[in-house]
Amino acid sequence: MEVRNDLYYSNDHEWVSVEGNKAYVGITDFAQHSLGEIVYVELPEVGDELSAGDVFSVIESVKAASDSYMPVSGKIIEVNEELSDSPQLINEDPYGNWIVVVEMSDKSELDDLMNAEQYEEFCSKED
Amino acid sequence: MHRYIPNTEADERLMLDSIGAQSIEDLFTDIPKNLQLDRDLDLPQPMSELELSTHMKELSKKNKNIEDLVCFLGAGAYDHYIPSIVKHLAMRSEFYTAYTPYQPEISQGTLQAIFEYQTMICNLTGMEVSNASMYDGATACVEAAMMTIESTRRNSIVVSSTVHPEVRKVIKSYMRFRDVKVLEVDMAGGVTDLEKLKSLIDKDTAGVIIQNPNFFGIIEDLAEVEKITHENKSLLINYVDPISLGILKSPSEYGADIVVGEGQSLGNSLNFGGPYLGFMATTSKLMRKMPGRIVGQSNDVDGKRAFVLTLQAREQHIRRYKATSNICSNQGLNALMAAIYMTTLGKKGLREVAMQCVQKAHYAMDKITESGKFKPLFNKPFFKEFAITSSIEAEKINNELLNHNILGGYQLEKVYPELKNGLLLCVTEKRTKEQIDKLAQVLEVI
8 A cells, every 4th residue: 555755644535735725635545445446536616615524526436435525625726527537547546646626725724634654554553 | 725825734834843833823923912803804705716807807897998988188197009019029028027137147138128218218308318217207306306406415496386296296205304495386377487486496496397398288488497597506307298309399408407207108008007117317417416227338248239237336236325316226118118119109200199299189279169168278388288177167077078988187176276177188199080079079068
């Protein structure tokens, strides 16, 4: 299982990459592995304003449909349209394929997320 | 030993002994005494097979069916002509099974028939994707309403009071348990009151349900409804009579998001009210919210065309409680009959059926209202049904018609108390000029 050092992680297995006020959000290698072959990613609308903990996407795999929760609050400013046609990109490269870009409304929420080391430990307990 | 029950007394004893029961009665000890019947059932003496079939035939003669009567009743279930090929093919043992087999390894024929059904429903409605069918028109409409709720994350449904009253009832019973508000739009002159619609629709409105032609057979102003609905970012559900699509503009041209309806008129008998089939078609945008089975075309390991159930991630065995619906079956045999019917008629045939309905219904309306004794209840463009009114009670009219072996209209007062003496008549392509003239003649002397 791959965990990257430069990212934030949530309890629900989303990763966050921060660029100024923008947060790129995807799901982790652990998450894609547990889901199995992903067949559909339901994307939110650009402009949706969501709070941390809200569902922003439903990811369907051949064995489950799983909600993805906002790791931070903010406005959706971009969605990864490529995933509509090629949802398997998340399986192939979970960290290279973000699902949404969020304009954060409260950057301090990042403090509630885990770093790579903490996340790795978190996952070892989940197994 | 009974001839249809193969267990001997010795078998019975053996089974009772092995579970430690003394008698058959012992098996019912868990049921409280006060709920047990302490006597034998009050049944008549046994009959021989011959006696029984004679008895049943006599009972069935008490029913008057569509072969005995000339039918001018519609209101949701329609007496259209069914080409004899429909039954001949549908009753073949390869198709005629109690349950629809879906396993692609053994069911290519069934799956292909469903695929063709879906294709034709898409052609008819102009929509991009259809499912394999639902239980009936009413449940299809409810499922459509739930799709709009899922998709918009809003929690109220606006339905016109010109939608079939039984469909509205079913919507309300489902929504009561989902905490979804159902608001009804009043009608004005037999059609949806658009001003009322505007005043009811708001940011909570997930979907707007309009029937076209509506319950009274009248063509609604769908273009205007579409504008009002979509300006509010709600979704438009169109409940349609599939036969009417032979001549009317398709729901997709009006911008409908989901099209549903009762499919009985497509080659299915009246069947005493069921089984019927509901059809459902939608846009590719809403495809993943659509309930029920969908058959798709694929390739097998040898690269040959093959049919499979597709998009199963929508369904409850994968999506679990997040699925739009618990429906995971279809009305296979009824959908098959609809498919054979549509194939037999083709585009031209369906148009011909629809044209004849319109022309005969209008002839009937003119004939019946000629003398002024009966008046049109509404003055609006209609398809194959129209409402009339007079100073005579609708029930009395129907009883009198029945004396002449005519099955009269739907008594509107039952569900629309304000439409006193209103009678909704239906004229399909099956009715002849003689039958219509006879109807008008009998009405004239009541």
